[in-house]
Amino acid sequence: QLIFLAGQLVKKQDAKISVYDHGFLYGDGIFEGIRVYNGNIFRLEEHLIRLYESAQSIMLSIPYNIDELTTIIIDTIKANELQSGYIRLVITRGIGDLGIDPFKCKNASVIVIVEPLALFPEELYQTGLKIVSASTRRNRSDVLSPKTKSLNYLNNVLVKIEANLAGVPEALMMNTDGYVAEGSADNIFIIKNKELITPPGYIGALEGITRNAVLEVARSKGYVAREDVFTRHDVYVADEVFLTGTAAEVIAVIEVDGRIIGSGKPGEITNDILQGFREIVELDGVK
Ligand code: PLP
Numbered sequence: 001q002l003i004f005l006a007g008q009l010v011k012k013q014d015a016k017i018s019v020y021d022h023g024f025l026y027g028d029g030i031f032e033g034i035r036v037y038n039g040n041i042f043r044l045e046e047h048l049i050r051l052y053e054s055a056q057s058i059m060l061s062i063p064y065n066i067d068e069l070t071t072i073i074i075d076t077i078k079a080n081e082l083q084s085g086y087i088r089l090v091i092t093r094g095i096g097d098l099g100i101d102p103f104k105c106k107n108a109s110v111i112v113i114v115e116p117l118a119l120f121p122e123e124l125y126q127t128g129l130k131i132v133s134a135s136t137r138r139n140r141s142d143v144l145s146p147k148t149k150s151l152n153y154l155n156n157v158l159v160k161i162e163a164n165l166a167g168v169p170e171a172l173m174m175n176t177d178g179y180v181a182e183g184s185a186d187n188i189f190i191i192k193n194k195e196l197i198t199p200p201g202y203i204g205a206l207e208g209i210t211r212n213a214v215l216e217v218a219r220s221k222g223y224v225a226r227e228d229v230f231t232r233h234d235v236y237v238a239d240e241v242f243l244t245g246t247a248a249e250v251i252a253v254i255e256v257d258g259r260i261i262g263s264g265k266p267g268e269i270t271n272d273i274l275q276g277f278r279e280i281v282e283l284d285g286v287k
Contacts, residue, residue: 004076004112015111022105023092027151029109030054033185033246034087036077036114037281041087042246044070044286046209054148055091062091063108070286076112085116086247092151119247120169125274128254128266129243131183133232134162134171138181138204146182146206159184170243172235172256175204179229186245187211188253190238191269196225203229210244210277213284217276223269232257240267242274249281250274 003015023029032047048066055062064072073087089112096105120129136158144150155173163171163184172188175181181204182188189198189211196218199205218225235241239262241253250273252266266274 001115002076002079004072004110006109009076009079015113017092017109017111018095020095020097021092021109022094022096022100022102023090023109023151025096025098026093026100027153028058028060028102028105029090029092029151030058030060030149031091031151032087032089032149034073034089035085035246035281036082036087037084037285039083040282040285040287041073041077042281042285043209043213044073046212047089050149050207050209051089051091054150057148058150059102060091060093060108063110069110072110073112074286076114080114082114082116085114086118088113088115090151117247119245119249120251124169125249125251126266128252129170130168130255131170131172131243131253132163132166132168132257133180133235134159134173134184136162136173138173138175145201146204147201149206156184170248172232173204174232178231179203180232180235181205182208183243183245186243186248188235189214189242189244190230190235191240191242191267192234192238194223194239194269196223196269196273197228197230197234198225199229200227208244208246210246210249213280214244214250214273214277217280218273221272221276236261238262240270242266242270250277 001012002009035042092109094105094107187208201207236259252270
């Protein structure tokens with residue numbers, strides 16, 4: 001396995017960063033998770049736009065333009081002979097001193113890792129997930145909102161710990177007002193009376209690329225799909241619930257906090273959306 005680090009491809013065992021890198025010391029950096037499906041990098045442009053917006057928001061200067069970064073990603077995929085898998089792009093503030101001052105970090109660190117990873121086993125797409133709601137709250141302050149896909153993922157880590165302790169693969173995060181925001185690394189949709197609803201970004205949800213693709217797929221199939229706030233109650237009484245994310249793709253949820261959702265099986269509309277999503281993953285993107 002070859003990893004892009006400090007301007008070159010290095011072997012996995014040699015891919016090491018300095019303990020003075022502010023990504024490590026302070027979580028000072030941003031990242032993207034991207035999928036490649038049979039040679040097609042799904043919605044790469046959208047991921048890179050989100051990355052550059054995250055960088056702009058935290059005043060981090062990425063030392064490559066979008067075209068250069070695209071070439072680096074393609075070259076890393078080719079060097080690993082990867083047809084389908086997962087790409088992790090990480091940009092940190094770079095090496096500085098022990099103080100927090102980011103302006104002492106002269107060069108951002110750019111890292112590209114590619115792996116043949118899929119998050120959930122195929123049978124879970126057939127059966128659906130049981131999940132719980134977490135007590136950890138989503139911060140929704142203005143700049144460091146989930147819109148900035150930063151390396152500060154402690155909320156999400158705590159949510160994942162709560163999921164692990166409950167013996168389930170994922171947990172839901174509410175914001176401080178009690179509105180449902182998202183999972184530890186995925187967005188949520190509920191379906192009620194054939195309408196698809198997902199929380200708006202301002203509630204404390206990352207505007208996921210998969211989420212946006214699903215909104216488009218749903219509308220192209222003639223469903224009403226919209227953003228709106230909702231609470232746990234609305235999740236419990238939904239006809240169908242599913243999660244979306246680069247790693248999770250589209251996956252049904254059949255139980256939340258012990259409440260059976262709908263029929264207790266992945267619903268008809270969820271399956272229709274999953275099928276529609278799988279039809280575009282090899283088409284929409286960069287070859
Ligand atoms: N929410 C969070 C907190 C995430 O980390 C992710 C994963 O990137 C998502 C949602 C899903 O976003 P996307 O579909 O862009 O992967």
